[in-house]
Amino acid sequence: xxxxxxxxxxxxxxxxIILTGLYPLVHSLYLSLVNIKLGLPYKLRFVxxxxxxxxxxxxxxxxxxxxxxxYAAICVLLQLVFGLVISLTITSRIVSEKMRNITLSILIxxxxxxxxxxxxxxxxxxxxxxxxxxxxxxxxxxxxxxWFGNASTAxxxxxxxxxxxxxxxxxxxxxxxxxxIPTDYYEAAAIDGAGPIQTFKFITLPYIYPxxxxxxxxxxxxxxxxxxxxxxxxxxxxxxATELISWYTTFLAFYKYELSYSTAxxxxxxxTMLVLTLLLIRIVWRR
Amino acid sequence: MHIxxxxxxxxxxxxxxxxxxxxxxxxxxxxxxxxxxxxxKEVFSLPPKIPLNPNLENYVxxxxxxxxxxxxxxxxxxxxxxxxxxxxxxxIASYSLSRYYSGxxxxxxxxxxxxxxxxxxxxxxxxxxxxxxxxxxxIDSIFALIIPYCGFNVPLAxxxxxxxxxxxxRDIEDSALVDGxxxxxxxxxxxxxxxxxGIIAVGILIFIMSWNEFLLxxxxxxxxxxxxxxxLIASFRSIAYGVEYEKIAAAIVLSIMPALAxxxxxxKYLVRGLTAGAVRG
Numbered sequence: 001x002x003x004x005x006x007x008x009x010x011x012x013x014x015x016x017i018i019l020t021g022l023y024p025l026v027h028s029l030y031l032s033l034v035n036i037k038l039g040l041p042y043k044l045r046f047v048x049x050x051x052x053x054x055x056x057x058x059x060x061x062x063x064x065x066x067x068x069x070x071y072a073a074i075c076v077l078l079q080l081v082f083g084l085v086i087s088l089t090i091t092s093r094i095v096s097e098k099m100r101n102i103t104l105s106i107l108i109x110x111x112x113x114x115x116x117x118x119x120x121x122x123x124x125x126x127x128x129x130x131x132x133x134x135x136x137x138x139x140x141x142x143x144x145x146x147w148f149g150n151a152s153t154a155x156x157x158x159x160x161x162x163x164x165x166x167x168x169x170x171x172x173x174x175x176x177x178x179x180x181i182p183t184d185y186y187e188a189a190a191i192d193g194a195g196p197i198q199t200f201k202f203i204t205l206p207y208i209y210p211x212x213x214x215x216x217x218x219x220x221x222x223x224x225x226x227x228x229x230x231x232x233x234x235x236x237x238x239x240x241a242t243e244l245i246s247w248y249t250t251f252l253a254f255y256k257y258e259l260s261y262s263t264a265x266x267x268x269x270x271x272t273m274l275v276l277t278l279l280l281i282r283i284v285w286r287r
Numbered sequence: 288m289h290i291x292x293x294x295x296x297x298x299x300x301x302x303x304x305x306x307x308x309x310x311x312x313x314x315x316x317x318x319x320x321x322x323x324x325x326x327x328k329e330v331f332s333l334p335p336k337i338p339l340n341p342n343l344e345n346y347v348x349x350x351x352x353x354x355x356x357x358x359x360x361x362x363x364x365x366x367x368x369x370x371x372x373x374x375x376x377x378x379i380a381s382y383s384l385s386r387y388y389s390g391x392x393x394x395x396x397x398x399x400x401x402x403x404x405x406x407x408x409x410x411x412x413x414x415x416x417x418x419x420x421x422x423x424x425x426i427d428s429i430f431a432l433i434i435p436y437c438g439f440n441v442p443l444a445x446x447x448x449x450x451x452x453x454x455x456x457r458d459i460e461d462s463a464l465v466d467g468x469x470x471x472x473x474x475x476x477x478x479x480x481x482x483x484x485g486i487i488a489v490g491i492l493i494f495i496m497s498w499n500e501f502l503l504x505x506x507x508x509x510x511x512x513x514x515x516x517x518x519l520i521a522s523f524r525s526i527a528y529g530v531e532y533e534k535i536a537a538a539i540v541l542s543i544m545p546a547l548a549x550x551x552x553x554x555k556y557l558v559r560g561l562t563a564g565a566v567r568g
Contacts, residue, residue: 024419253414281399
């Protein structure tokens with residue numbers, strides 16, 4: 001009896017995961033290999049990799065895929081820079097523990113907000129009619145852009161929303177990593193006469209590198225999946241300036257009724273993420 | 288002299304950066320609160336109007352005209368059920384994984400499946416869920432969301448809780464086993480009470496993830512029977528007034544309440560859970 005119980009403990013989770021997660025995943029693979037169109041008459045046919053071939057030839061898909069990776073890369077880079085600056089600041093010896101904890105609690109709150117709510121919030125503060133940001137820009141005598149209205153600023157706007165909401169993910173992880181560095185490392189460095197830049201480069205950075213690596217991959221995968229911001233702000237526009245891949249797949253499915261084709265597009269997108277996903281799983285499991 | 292002045296510059300810089308970070312975080316939220324307390328035409332007044340005698344009209348209208356209570360009820364029911372199911376199945380699985388499958392192929396296969404399902408873009412399975420729910424006649428019932436949310440959150444519970452179980456000292460369990468306690472008994476009577484704070488934190492996270500989910504909710508729900516709070520936030524249009532910004536603002540403020548209530552509590556546990564202890568912190 002005793003030797004069976006470890007496996008028995010896994011059974012409820014395995015059954016749930018198969019029914020609610022794996023089976024739909026397999027069904028989705030099936031959908032991508034047939035020719036279903038939503039609400040339109042069709043004769044169900046197995047078409048093999050036809051939908052995948054069509055996707056690889058679809059220029060709109062390829063440019064959206066590129067745009068999505070560009071979006072995630074810019075978001076993560078900005079979050080890393082801001083996150084590192086804030087983490088190094090609040091772990092400074094000048095800042096008391098109480099003040100650090102209060103600051104952290106305030107900063108991480110947006111991480112838990114609904115993405116739709118944050119998207120809508122930025123639609124309000126970036127509004128051309130009454131938005132707070134443009135009001136401040138006007139008071140300062142600066143040009144106030146139509147944020148979601150033209151291609152270059154619309155892309156910048158959804159980057160801004162992601163950065164506002166998720167920078168604190170880096171703050172959270174990097175702060176914890178910096179605080180776990182043994183203080184005698186710093187004492188030894190100080191005795192050896194290391195300056196602040198040398199201390200950062202040779203002690204802090206190597207020590208927190210795993211945390212940076214983890215946060216970068218985790219958030220990169222998160223930003224790649226972005227859909228909610230686009231769904232309440234730009235609807236992929238103007239033109240296709242903010243058409244991230246997730247938005248394109250729902251556009252294909254529910255506006256073009258191309259159910260099977262959109263699933264194939266989603267699968268190719270998913271496969272491009274596979275290496276990073278497996279890398280992240282390995283980091284956590286290997287411990 | 289030189290040293291003390293450079294130190295005070297450093298001190299000033301630290302406070303300025305912290306102040307900016309806090310302001311950038313809270314000003315947009317305060318702006319939503321401000322807008323939510325205005326009347327429709329006041330939203331457009333420049334310079335921005337400060338609601339000196341705030342009225343809660345917009346919040347009242349959310350509940351009377353827009354039936355917000357249905358959206359909140361659905362969200363609370365769905366998020367609670369998903370949280371309970373995910374924690375029950377996830378905690379025992381994660382414990383078993385941490386204790387008995389570490390470094391074994393079976394454990395690695397299971398954990399890889401869990402991680403893969405956790406990071407898969409929801410658009411991959413969206414249409415499969417749509418088809419499955421249509422054929423089961425579940426579209427527009429709360430089960431259309433409960434089922435997929437379990438698909439995401441059971442893996443999340445396993446992943447997040449592993450870090451807590453990994454750090455739990457084994458000696459306590461071993462001595463209980465020697466004393467004749469069964470493995471099930473050890474888990475429920477000894478391990479579970481000690482990792483309770485971690486389990487509560489993960490439960491809060493799952494609740495909030497379900498509360499926030501918008502993509503599947505947009506396509507698997509149709510009416511007050513099953514629509515959740517994110518649908519309410521996304522929905523304000525009126526023919527007479529155009530877009531009702533002040534009501535959007537009120538909905539935003541209500542929707543972030545759980546996050547504000549819990550962010551202080553789960554801060555301590557988030558890091559360990561996220562990285563399953565793989566990153567020092």
